[in-house]
Amino acid sequence: MLRHRNLVIGAVLALAFLLAAVVSLFWTPFDVAEIDIANKLKKPGDSIYLFGTDHFGRDILSMIMVGARTSIAVALVAVGIGMLFGVPLGLAAASRHGGVLDELIMRTNDLVFAFPALLIAVMITAVFGPSAINAIIAIGIFNIPVFARLTRGAALSVWQRDFILAARVAGKTATRISLEHILPNLLNLLIVQGTIQFSLGILAEAGLSYVGLGAQPPTPSWGRMLAESQTMISFAPHLALFPGFAIVLTVLGLNLFGDGLRDYFDPRIRRGSR
Amino acid sequence: MKRTFSILIAAYSIFCGVANAARTDIVVGMQLEPPNLDPTAAAAAAIDEVVYANVFEGLTRFASDGSVIPALAKSWEISEDGLAYTFTLQSGVMFHDGSVFDANDVKFSLDRARADDSTNAQKQLFAGITDVVVVDPATVTLTLEKPNGALLFNLAWGDAIVLSPDSFDKAKTAPVGTGPFIFSKWVQGDRIELSRNTAYWGEPAKLDKATFKFISEPTAAFAALMAGDVDAFPVFPAPENLAQFDADPRFTVVVGSTEGETILSTNNKQPPFDNKLVRQALAHAIDRKAIVDGAMFGFGTPIGTHFAPHHPAYVDLTANSSYDPEKSRALLKEAGFTEGFSTTLKLPPPSYARRGGEIIAAQLRAVGIDAEISNLEWAQWLEQVFRGKDFGLTIVSHTEPMDIGIYAKPDYYFQYDNTGFQALITDLEAEADPARRTEMMQQAQQMISDDYVNGYLFQLAKTGVANADIVGLWENSPTQANDLTAVHWK
Numbered sequence: 001m002l003r004h005r006n007l008v009i010g011a012v013l014a015l016a017f018l019l020a021a022v023v024s025l026f027w028t029p030f031d032v033a034e035i036d037i038a039n040k041l042k043k044p045g046d047s048i049y050l051f052g053t054d055h056f057g058r059d060i061l062s063m064i065m066v067g068a069r070t071s072i073a074v075a076l077v078a079v080g081i082g083m084l085f086g087v088p089l090g091l092a093a094a095s096r097h098g099g100v101l102d103e104l105i106m107r108t109n110d111l112v113f114a115f116p117a118l119l120i121a122v123m124i125t126a127v128f129g130p131s132a133i134n135a136i137i138a139i140g141i142f143n144i145p146v147f148a149r150l151t152r153g154a155a156l157s158v159w160q161r162d163f164i165l166a167a168r169v170a171g172k173t174a175t176r177i178s179l180e181h182i183l184p185n186l187l188n189l190l191i192v193q194g195t196i197q198f199s200l201g202i203l204a205e206a207g208l209s210y211v212g213l214g215a216q217p218p219t220p221s222w223g224r225m226l227a228e229s230q231t232m233i234s235f236a237p238h239l240a241l242f243p244g245f246a247i248v249l250t251v252l253g254l255n256l257f258g259d260g261l262r263d264y265f266d267p268r269i270r271r272g273s274r
Numbered sequence: 275m276k277r278t279f280s281i282l283i284a285a286y287s288i289f290c291g292v293a294n295a296a297r298t299d300i301v302v303g304m305q306l307e308p309p310n311l312d313p314t315a316a317a318a319a320a321i322d323e324v325v326y327a328n329v330f331e332g333l334t335r336f337a338s339d340g341s342v343i344p345a346l347a348k349s350w351e352i353s354e355d356g357l358a359y360t361f362t363l364q365s366g367v368m369f370h371d372g373s374v375f376d377a378n379d380v381k382f383s384l385d386r387a388r389a390d391d392s393t394n395a396q397k398q399l400f401a402g403i404t405d406v407v408v409v410d411p412a413t414v415t416l417t418l419e420k421p422n423g424a425l426l427f428n429l430a431w432g433d434a435i436v437l438s439p440d441s442f443d444k445a446k447t448a449p450v451g452t453g454p455f456i457f458s459k460w461v462q463g464d465r466i467e468l469s470r471n472t473a474y475w476g477e478p479a480k481l482d483k484a485t486f487k488f489i490s491e492p493t494a495a496f497a498a499l500m501a502g503d504v505d506a507f508p509v510f511p512a513p514e515n516l517a518q519f520d521a522d523p524r525f526t527v528v529v530g531s532t533e534g535e536t537i538l539s540t541n542n543k544q545p546p547f548d549n550k551l552v553r554q555a556l557a558h559a560i561d562r563k564a565i566v567d568g569a570m571f572g573f574g575t576p577i578g579t580h581f582a583p584h585h586p587a588y589v590d591l592t593a594n595s596s597y598d599p600e601k602s603r604a605l606l607k608e609a610g611f612t613e614g615f616s617t618t619l620k621l622p623p624p625s626y627a628r629r630g631g632e633i634i635a636a637q638l639r640a641v642g643i644d645a646e647i648s649n650l651e652w653a654q655w656l657e658q659v660f661r662g663k664d665f666g667l668t669i670v671s672h673t674e675p676m677d678i679g680i681y682a683k684p685d686y687y688f689q690y691d692n693t694g695f696q697a698l699i700t701d702l703e704a705e706a707d708p709a710r711r712t713e714m715m716q717q718a719q720q721m722i723s724d725d726y727v728n729g730y731l732f733q734l735a736k737t738g739v740a741n742a743d744i745v746g747l748w749e750n751s752p753t754q755a756n757d758l759t760a761v762h763w764k
Contacts, residue, residue: 035636037568055514056568056632129648217632217647230493231512 007260013253017246021069030059032066033218044238052238055228060238063220064246070132070221071250074214075201077136079194082143087190089144090151091182095174097156106152109145117142117204125213132215139204143197147190154189155182188265192258199254206247222247296763299483300744302756303495303504305511306652307463307488312445313432314387317395319673319754322432323508324466324486326755329370330435330451333361333380334426340584340675340752342430346375346452356421356706363412367475369438370456376411383436384416398679399428402703423706427676432753454479454759464488468758480746480762492625499525499739506740506747508756511625513571519739529573530736530750531584534671536574536626538634538729541665543689546615553726555605556667557595559641560634566732569629574732579719580678583733584750587715591723595730602641614642617666621647622655627669630731634669660687671734675753678718679703681727690727 029050036057044052044060051060093105121138128134158164159182167177208214209223217224222243229239308320313330327335335345344350347361367375386392388400402422407415418425428434441450449457454476455468468484487504489495492512498504499519509532510516519525538560546552562576575583578591606614621631628649635645645667650658659665672680682699684691695718702714723730736751746760 033636033639035564035568035633037564037633040568055629056636212649216649218635231496232514234515234518 004260004264006256007264010253010255010257010260013249014257017068017250017253018072020065021072024062024065024069028059028062028065030062032058032062032220034058041232041236041239043236051242052236054225054239055232055236060225060242063225064222064242067220067222067225067243067246068250070215070219071202071205071247074132074136074139074205075198078139078143078201078204079197081136081140082147082197083190083194086144086147087151087183087186090148090153091155091178093148093152094155094159094182095178097159102152105148109148112141113145113149118207121208121213130213130216132219132221135205135208135214138208139201142204143201146197147193150189150193151186154186158182158185188261192262192265195254195258195261199251199258202247202250202254296743298481298763299485300481300758300761300763301485301487301503301505302758303487303489303498303507304756305488305490305495305509307490308466310446311449311457311460311466313435314383314394314437315446322754323756325449325451325453325457326432326435326753327453327757327759328455328468328484329449329453329457330432330437331453332429332431332435334430336430336675336753336755338748338750338752338757340750342426345430346380346436350426357418359416359418359425360409361414361416363414364475365412367452368473369441369452370450370471371438371441373438373440375436375438375452377408377414378411379436379438380414381406381408382439382442384434386437386442387434394433396431396433396674399431399434420704421706422703423708423711424676424703430753431675432755455484477759479759481758484758484761486756502741506738506744508736508738508740508747509751510737510739513573513625513735513737516571516573516737516739524742526740526742526744528736528738528740528747528749530738530748531575531582532673532734532736532751533582533675533677533753534673534734534751535577535580535582535677536630536669536671536731536734537580538731539659539665539668539670539688540728541663541667541688542691542727543663544666546609546611547617547666549609550726551605551609552611554595555602555609555641556638556643557726557729558598558602558605559637559643560595560729560731561597561637562592562731563597564637565630565633568633569626570732570735573735573737575735576732577730579723579730580672580681580728581715581719582675585676587712587719589716589719591719592730594723595726599637599641606642611642614644616644616646619645619647619667619669620655620659620665621649621669622652622659623649624671626671626734630669634667634729663687663689667729669731673734673751673754678715678722681718681722688728690722690725692721692725695721695725 039053039057040055042049042053049059053059089105093102096102120141124134124138164177164181167181205214206223209221210227214223215221225243226240233240304320304323306320308324309316309318311321311325313321313325331345333345333347334342337343346364348364350359350361352359363377369375384406387394388403402419403416404419405417409415437445438450454471454474456471458469459467466486470479470482489498495507495511496515499507516527520527540547540553542548566572566574576592577583578594581588619631619635621627631647635647638645659668679699680686681690682696698714698718705711705714740747743764745762745764748757
């Protein structure tokens, strides 16, 4: 158990926020949409509000819980988009290694990769207006080349293995080999990378919300909570501390979890630690 | 030893002398940078906030209390029938480029502003003028179609300043006026610098140099004031920070009034808002106190109509649209919206709009109206809401003085079309008798309040923060201006 300390700490942190998000679907201590000016800017623990209230008198604990939901939903779907498009593209490129298709896919990838993600987000919101959906699309597009590149690189080395040669001799097509033999060998890698991308997605969502391009009010979001607390930080620091800690702990947790998973899957490290 | 001592004393006194001399420069912070510097070519308030009374002057001008006083016109006579105004101009006035100011410049400027192809943002100010006649270099006569009680008031606006025919085309980037300050430099995105006009015709400015610095972020504005990079912020953008400045002896906080009626603008032509019952329901769903407390931290006076509470003709009509969610729900039912409805709430960047919008959306939700918020930048807001009229609701502060006349323009963005009201405003413009004018203004206030044209929220407060040693800044904002003529350090 101690060997996988990172994995355990990461899993606990990540699960805590996942749990908060799931619970918020059914129950929050207070209604996050209800504005109660008379109870504004209550300090944590001052009253029935555990984390205090914001400038509109909304309960911060409830907002953090629902904010976790927003973050997780956006990041999860964005990583999903990245995998859904990125992995097949990478497999296709690897199966036509050195061919025109390979070049085409990988150069397009480089193009998207070189493009700043925030710029894509600003462009999308300029055309379609700011919303959580558009934040998902922007982060998702940014995730595609990450998975495509990773998949291609790993797939290429699998293609060199003997059992692939056997499959080819047996007359299987490149597509079948990719799906039946290559992909299962990449799963560990993809899960690890997915976890890392998931944490980056949460950061990206917070960043976009901070500049006003993410989920729109009244949907709570950690990034927007931070942005709104800015002018009040000198007399009501709890407004910034709670969403700030939420972002830091979730991202830290997911990163530790991802690292831990990699160590766990890596046979060399496993053997070495024995 | 004795000599060293006396040198020390001399050095000390010189040093102290320098330290004690009052500063002669000022850095004034503003949230928005003007798009250009020609007040006769665009409506942006930021233009006047830099150049009005500092660089440019008109025949008349607003004093800090909102009264109209002589500027480039020394005095005037009004004919018996009220159709001819003869202005005697100040003598010895020169433009900043050294050319002499005379009646021809007045004629040029007014003719340019009222021309058919004029791009003046407030063209209606000059509507009744039929002719501008130069009698001699120091006298000019304006003839009117019909008597206009507001002419001197209209001429005091920033949009009616006098430009020289030689330099008017440079006004956008290098303005040449007659005022106590000369434009010296504009670093785009950062600041505008003015310097004292030593050849000024009137009482010269006390400051040698004035800098307007543009800081859009409230947090940055707070830091700049605290660090002393900015000496004054006449309209500080974050009301939540005022208590901190007030507690700090280095600063004075002055909360005054502005001409900014902050309203929940309603698209009167877009269903269901074309139904008066729905607009009335909207009005009763709004809790103004919660909005002033929540969005402005208590700064702002609730209003019940589109009129400034400090104006003598103001009528308090807030009771007409009192906070009554029960009544609101009943009215919606009567209008056929038992289940409520959804609409859009498009918000420009200022915090009164963004915060006020969230509070109003919550209040509307309580009566069953689902207002979907979208936050827009100013350019998007101008395009979609102001010009495109593609909105259900929006929140904005109308900062022009005495602007109830916008309700007489059926194609104005909230599209209120009432011929009775339009006739009333036409009559008001022609009326010269002060008592009758007051009566008509009150009638107009009542009319738009009874029609529930817009949701009337509060009068924007002028939340000014300045270094405690600065004297002479305007307390209130009777027009969009930062008049620095009388400003000096203690």
